[in-house]
Amino acid sequence: MDGIIPGANVKVLARAINALAKIGDDLFIEAKKEMLTLTTLNLRKTICVRYHLLNSFFSSYEIDENELTQQSRDISCKIHMKTVLPLLKGGSSREKDFLKLEYENNSDVIIFKMKFKCDDILMKHTLRLMDTESLTVEIKPDAGCNNILASSSFFSQLLTMFSNTDDEITLEVSKEKVAARNYIVGAPVRSKSVRSQVNLNASEFSIFQISCETSINFALRPFRTAIQFAESFNLNIGINFDVGGKPLAVILKNPTFEVNFIIATLNPYSDLQSSMATTSIPTKVSNPKNDDPNITVEDQEALLNVNWSEDFDMSEPTSDKADERSKRSGFQEVVKNKNTEAKVAGKRCKDFSLPVDNLPMEVDHEDMDVLPPSPESPRAKKAKLVFGRCFEPTFSETYLGQVLAPNSDSE
Amino acid sequence: MKFRALITEVPAMRDFMNIALSLSKFSKECVMRITARRVYFIISEEESGPRRPLVWCELPVNFYFKEYNFVGVTEQHNEIYIEFSTVLFARSLGILKQDVKSFKIKLTNKDSPCLTVEIELTAREIASREVVHDIPIEVISRKHWSDYEEPRFNDFHVSIQMPNLKALKNIVEHMRNMSHSLTVCADKNGRLTLKIKTNVVTLSAHFPDLSVESFAVGQIPVLTDCEEELQQSVHSTVDIKKFVMFLSGLQINNCRTVCSIVHEKMVKLHVEQPGALTIQVFLTELTV
Numbered sequence: 001m002d003g004i005i006p007g008a009n010v011k012v013l014a015r016a017i018n019a020l021a022k023i024g025d026d027l028f029i030e031a032k033k034e035m036l037t038l039t040t041l042n043l044r045k046t047i048c049v050r051y052h053l054l055n056s057f058f059s060s061y062e063i064d065e066n067e068l069t070q071q072s073r074d075i076s077c078k079i080h081m082k083t084v085l086p087l088l089k090g091g092s093s094r095e096k097d098f099l100k101l102e103y104e105n106n107s108d109v110i111i112f113k114m115k116f117k118c119d120d121i122l123m124k125h126t127l128r129l130m131d132t133e134s135l136t137v138e139i140k141p142d143a144g145c146n147n148i149l150a151s152s153s154f155f156s157q158l159l160t161m162f163s164n165t166d167d168e169i170t171l172e173v174s175k176e177k178v179a180a181r182n183y184i185v186g187a188p189v190r191s192k193s194v195r196s197q198v199n200l201n202a203s204e205f206s207i208f209q210i211s212c213e214t215s216i217n218f219a220l221r222p223f224r225t226a227i228q229f230a231e232s233f234n235l236n237i238g239i240n241f242d243v244g245g246k247p248l249a250v251i252l253k254n255p256t257f258e259v260n261f262i263i264a265t266l267n268p269y270s271d272l273q274s275s276m277a278t279t280s281i282p283t284k285v286s287n288p289k290n291d292d293p294n295i296t297v298e299d300q301e302a303l304l305n306v307n308w309s310e311d312f313d314m315s316e317p318t319s320d321k322a323d324e325r326s327k328r329s330g331f332q333e334v335v336k337n338k339n340t341e342a343k344v345a346g347k348r349c350k351d352f353s354l355p356v357d358n359l360p361m362e363v364d365h366e367d368m369d370v371l372p373p374s375p376e377s378p379r380a381k382k383a384k385l386v387f388g389r390c391f392e393p394t395f396s397e398t399y400l401g402q403v404l405a406p407n408s409d410s411e
Numbered sequence: 412m413k414f415r416a417l418i419t420e421v422p423a424m425r426d427f428m429n430i431a432l433s434l435s436k437f438s439k440e441c442v443m444r445i446t447a448r449r450v451y452f453i454i455s456e457e458e459s460g461p462r463r464p465l466v467w468c469e470l471p472v473n474f475y476f477k478e479y480n481f482v483g484v485t486e487q488h489n490e491i492y493i494e495f496s497t498v499l500f501a502r503s504l505g506i507l508k509q510d511v512k513s514f515k516i517k518l519t520n521k522d523s524p525c526l527t528v529e530i531e532l533t534a535r536e537i538a539s540r541e542v543v544h545d546i547p548i549e550v551i552s553r554k555h556w557s558d559y560e561e562p563r564f565n566d567f568h569v570s571i572q573m574p575n576l577k578a579l580k581n582i583v584e585h586m587r588n589m590s591h592s593l594t595v596c597a598d599k600n601g602r603l604t605l606k607i608k609t610n611v612v613t614l615s616a617h618f619p620d621l622s623v624e625s626f627a628v629g630q631i632p633v634l635t636d637c638e639e640e641l642q643q644s645v646h647s648t649v650d651i652k653k654f655v656m657f658l659s660g661l662q663i664n665n666c667r668t669v670c671s672i673v674h675e676k677m678v679k680l681h682v683e684q685p686g687a688l689t690i691q692v693f694l695t696e697l698t699v
Contacts, residue, residue, distance in 0.1 A: 160505075160506070161542050189521070189522040189547070191523065192547065193499075194546050195545040196543065196544045196545075197542070198541070199540065199543075200540055204540065
């Protein structure tokens, strides 16, 4: 894939990458036939930001058709945000003539070539990519039944009514009005913050089509990032959403690029949790290269079937007293007890079992259900088998042979 | 206990906003004392000893508010004292910079006592936009009211008009980098002097030809040097940080400032906009 971005649009790319960097740590770059898409997700997968740079964004955009016809319809790669961000962070003082992106399919690197206006300097950055993964975002940004559109200055003025410390915003939308709040009515009051509410009329928006009235709560940070980006290019901001609980999309459109911020939401009046969404955006990250040429299939199967406990000797079964001790959490202080020690000495890793912790959760008896502790993952169980020796008292007589001198201090 | 006040005139709103902004620069918290005729903003010294006011700001109600409904705690004690964060207050009033149709401030109880600020903005369309901010407050009970008594210091040795505050601010801010304490000096002839003294340098700024409001000659302790009798001056050494805080925090223009000094005891700065506003700042002598 080869793309050349003219000077004026390099600024757009720079701002785009800055905005993406505010949300997530990894950048997915997908080159399709008609556009280049930059995507990132936040850690909890509740925010997905996509920048679609259309053909017209580039002064020249070439993509190898042959690569496209394989399983995926795009060429994709994944890169650390930290690798790309410093390249484009420079201010407008370093004006660029153009920026060229070069990527060969299945390559380890992506090349950024930047030509600067002053002194005709050409810089070539070869950036190492992460393991190739392709990302499928299973949400269409205009799937919702409610649509509002207004200018970026309107939204940024709205944001000034709220404080920078506010994390969430709740919109109570009806056919004629919308009330924007930084709190949830009925939630316990936080004593150190101001609760603000702004009542807006439908007439203040360019488009205000509401099919289903709802209350929708979502994070303010990505919303702010979107508004800042839109303001720097004077774009109109469209918000498409459904009911609270379904994702909300902030859509910015321009003849040469389109931006979608997809944010998970919740309905504060019907969902139990009053804090931010645990509903995450359905995305699928798949690793198309499942076969590592260094390990054959038989080796992989063998690895999975290894019984780690075979490395240790088997002899006496554990005693009752040892069982009792092992019932306490493995990390408690070990009480030196000469009687049990002799019996513990013969203990075998295989019979050693750590109890499942009863999680000391603070249960709010009023509304939260007691969540059962998550079952131990097989990896954790294996680790405990392998490292079982670490959970035992450190000193064990018979392994070391005869006792030359008794212990001087009891731990 | 009830309080509801409405401002409809834009200049009054801007002034009110500037006062809130100044308060937020003076201190993080303040006490608002609401009475039938006046509204006071009181900022106390941070020391945990007997509370003394650092800043005392008085606003006459009829100058600002078009409507004013007030009922105090009891009939006998017809006042309300509340405490809140000045930063939140100033931030909520920041919208008054825009085109505002009306500004209402009132005491409410929405799960906890709040000072509610309701602002109606003039939008271009027929229907206007409303913004409501609930600022969390703490109501101060009557037994603590004596901590916030009105200061009555009237025996000053000298009261002298202050020069342009902006010029003063620049000078004193530079002085602050060099010393912790500032000596404020005024003499009979209308000369105000600000002095700092370090190991390396003594720096003084003189502002002559200021009008002296009062000068109590007889009460100043007699100075040893006879020459200085002609130029008897009164001085007091105060914390320079607080002086700078006042000068740089004040966001109000066109006001008259008077500096009053009690010899080696206290400096009081009195800012006045006749009929509209008085702010008094009390700086006590530094005990080094």
